[in-house]
Amino acid sequence: MPPASSPGSQVSRFTTLDRAQRVRFRRAVALMVMTLAVPGSAQLVAGNRRVGRIAMRTWMGLGVALLLSVVVSYFSHGFAFWAVSNTWLLGLARLVLMALAVGWALLFMDAWRLGQPLELQRQHRLAVVGVNGFLCFSVAGALLFGAHMVGVQRQFMITMFGDGPVVGAHDGRFNMLLLGGDSGAGRWGLRPDSLTVASIDARTGKTVLIGLPRNMSNFPFAEGSVMAEQFPDGFDCDECYLNGVSTWAGDHTDLFKGSKTPGVDATVSAVEGVTGLKINYWAMVNLAGFRNLVDAVGGVTLTVRERIPVGLPYDDFYRFIEPGTRKLDGMDTLWFARARDGSDDYSRMARQKCVMNAMLQQISPQDALRNFSKIAAASSEMISTNVPKGEVDTFLDLAIKAKSQKIGTVSLVPPKIVTADPDINLVHSMVAAAIDRAEGVKPAPATTEAAPATSEAGDQTSDETAAGTTSPSTPGPTTTPAPVTGGSVGSLKDGYAANQADDLGSVC
Structure with a gap:
């Protein structure tokens, strides 16, 4: 063993x-x-x-x-x-x-x-x-x-984004036409709800928002354009308004040979004729998609100065956004920007500019990364544009620069502009003055002979007062609070602050 x-x-x-x-x-x-x-x-x-x-x-x-x-x-x-x-x-x-x-x-x-x-x-x-x-x-x-x-x-x-030609800055600025309406992306037969030109300094990103009323009539088109040939004396037909230019072009597409977007092309020529600016690119914003974009970024904080209706009285969801500084979801933000019940077009234009300012200032890169898929889906539904892919990096860089700067606004609305018969020379001077102020160019002092003839000195004073600034001869601020009409600071008679401001954020 x-x-x-x-x-x-x-x-x-x-x-x-x-x-x-x-x-x-x-x-x-x-x-x-x-x-x-x-x-x-x-x-x-x-x-x-x-x-x-x-x-x-x-x-x-x-x-x-x-x-x-x-x-x-x-x-x-x-x-x-x-x-x-x-x-x-x-x-x-x-x-x-x-x-x-x-x-x-x-x-x-x-x-x-x-x-x-x-x-x-x-x-x-x-x-x-x-x-x-x-x-x-x-x-x-x-x-x-x-x-x-x-x-x-x-x-x-x-x-x-498309593959169109890259258009360089005009006089050191990119001018982007923003059109807003209820149509789906790519449909151009609608009457735009809002028309705004964002004039952006190509070096600093300093931005001026130029608001155009949709009911403007009797205005000229850009020289040499198809619309200028058809309306040499301006858009002066019955019921012919700025927001109807795209519809007219859609009914006469044979005049726009080779154009995929005749309505937008016609509207661009109208905006160039009104403002005196050369438009680089355009973007069409579908407001229903805008609602989804706001939801994708988690809402937007806005100061609500008066009760704003959501929907119309016959809608089953009809209600009000109560006054106060509050974070609004996409539905409420959309109606804050669009509501006209108890308001007017020009008050609504002022609120729309406040929404634009809030979106620019509040959407951070962190929010964009956290909600990237939702934002991309909402943006695809929301925007059609002719900005070429090769220019996207340029505008992203300018958007980052713009976040740290004041946004200026000028709107071509009463009381300074009579929308039924606008003084185009006055319009051009208002636009040029707003851009000059944004670039830090001081306006030339008005001479004694020039003041009665053009009233530019008075116009400049009105601009500065609406923007919240005062001239040396103006008395100090009073204790009387500024009026609020239709949810916007100001009134139809005296103008709305957000429509004429050198610092949009301070009046929103």
Whole structure:
């Protein structure tokens, strides 16, 4: 009979086996952690070194490229805006992220194989499978989600923006025509609810909002345009208003050969004739999509000065937004900007400018990132524009600059402008003066002979009073509160503050 082993030797043997199992388990886990920290390092140590070198070089190269991109973007926002708006680069990034997800997952699986799971104890084997599965799906899932987000951004750029020609700044400014209406994107037969020109300094982003009343008539069109040929004496037909120009053009599309948007083209020529500005680009805002955009960013905080009706008296959802500073959802923000019950068009124009200011100031990059998919979907439904994809980075950069600056406004409305028969020379001088003030150009002092003839000095004083500023000869502020009419500071007789201001935020 073989000699019986002593109990001490059996304990020693089991202890050695347990220690070996624990070493193998730690080795298997270490290989997976190495793959997580430095993809390819596990293969370089314990597997196919060629695969390991390729994986590590790829990982290091992408890491250096990402680091350099972050550094450059920190010092130059323009590079970041170019990167997120370049469809070719976004397509490449999407493919790279998808390939990384698949490749990294394969490296995790190979690291699990290198850990020799069949030689592990059952509980260790199950633990290794769990850790490997968690790391594999977490990393691959994060990369695939990133690829999805990049794909959303790329599709957004393709859907939203066109491939038209790039138009340089005019006299150092980009002039963007913003049209608002109930039509779906791409439908141009409607009468726009609102017409605003955003004149943006091409260097500083300083913005002036120029509001045009939809009921303006007897105005000229830009020289040389189709509409100027048809109406050489101005848009003076019966019931012919500024918001009806697009409808007229839609009924006479044969005059606009080769144009995909005759209604917008005609409206642009009208706005250029009225304001004296050359329009660079236009954007058509579908107000129903605007509601979804506000909801996507979590609402907008606005100062409600009077009860604003939501809906019309016969609507089942008819109610009021009560006065106070409050955060409004998309539905309430839309009606704050559009309501006319107990109000007038010019008060509504003032409220619309306050909404524009709030949207610009309150939507932060953090909000945009958190709600990116919702914002992209809402924006695609909301806006049609002829801004080319190659110019998006320029306007993103200008929008960031504009956030830190005061927004000026000038509206071509009563009491200074008679909308039924506007004085176009006065309109041009008002627009030029507002832009000059935004650029810090002081108005030339009015001479004794010029004042009675043009009343420009009086007009300038009115502008400054509406903007909340005073001239040296003006008495100090009184204790009488400013009137509020239709939810806007001011009145139809004296004008609304938000329609004539050098600092829109201070009067909203």
